[in-house]
Amino acid sequence: MIRIKHIILTASCLIGCWSMGAAQLPNSEIFAFSIIKSGDAFKISKASYLSDFNPDGYTNQPEFISADEVLFTSNVKDKEIPDLYKSNIRLGKLQRLTDTGLAEYSPQEIPGQDYYSCIRVEEDNTTQLLWAYPTDLSHGGFSPLPDVPNVGYHRWLSTDQVALFLVGTPHELAIANIDTKEVTSVIENIGRCLKTDKEGNLLFVHKITDNKWYLKSYSAEDNVANTLIETLEGVEDFGIYRDQEIIVGKGSKLYSADLNNPTVWSELIDLAPYGVQQISRLAVRNNKLIVVSNE
DSSP, X not given: OEEOOOEEOOGGGOOOOOOTTTSOOOOEEEEEEEEEEETTEEEEEEEEESOTTSTTSXXXXXXXXXXXXXXXXXXXXXXXXXXXEEEETTTTEEEEOOOSSSXXXXXXXXXXXXXEEEEEEOTTSSOEEEEEEETTOOSOOBOSOTTOOBEEEEEESSSSEEEEEEOSSSOEEEEEETTTOOEEEEEESBOSOOEEOTTOOEEEEEESSSSOEEEEEEETTTTEEEEEEEOOTTOOOXXXXXXXXXXXXXXXXXXXXXXXXXXXXXXXXXOGGGTOOOEEEEEEETTEEEEEEEO
């Protein structure tokens, strides 16, 4: 168990921004599956390819907002500037959500609000703001944290509290209150993936050394981080299946560990027969799974 020392950040502390907008976007595709656990193994009952509208482009960072609806970012309209999209997997319906001329990444819903949030790269191609767009797309939105210019990723913990991956040297995990604008540093050298469990604890990867990465659980209420399990080599993205198992991908294969007692990673299934080459990210909701495959 690690007790974290709080440090209050000011705007002058927030340096070392990394411009996602300036980086060349890798080719990536997303696949959707229905998964059923049978004994210790997973079986695929349905599989679909969601990137047919942008097969040679960047389609990435999926996030479930319902059993059938997924948010993601894609550069199908402009190869240098990705926009936000929503897909209904069951109906095969695709909706473009943004067309701002600015790059937007990592969409998700803000709990208890009729807003989507994302990371938006501003015109200087350096500033990266947490941004909120209304779900009815009635206006251009706003930044809940306009004085935090180096947000790489985020995860909502409640309506007014959000976990942030702050880009810097090193990258760090921080918790922000969007009402008070207070930003509190938690720990350095973290991975990009931020998820929550059923108790509301934040799960993240702590990169202690170049070769030693550990999945940890952080309670914002208690300000305590507990180590769960060492990650598979080079793996920093994960999903949570039915509040019971942590699922990760390495190469074309899926692996899992018991969330309540994670001691070992077990191989689940090889997705290579479905066209998956190199799993980079994944999203899980009930029996639905989406994986991002990089070429």
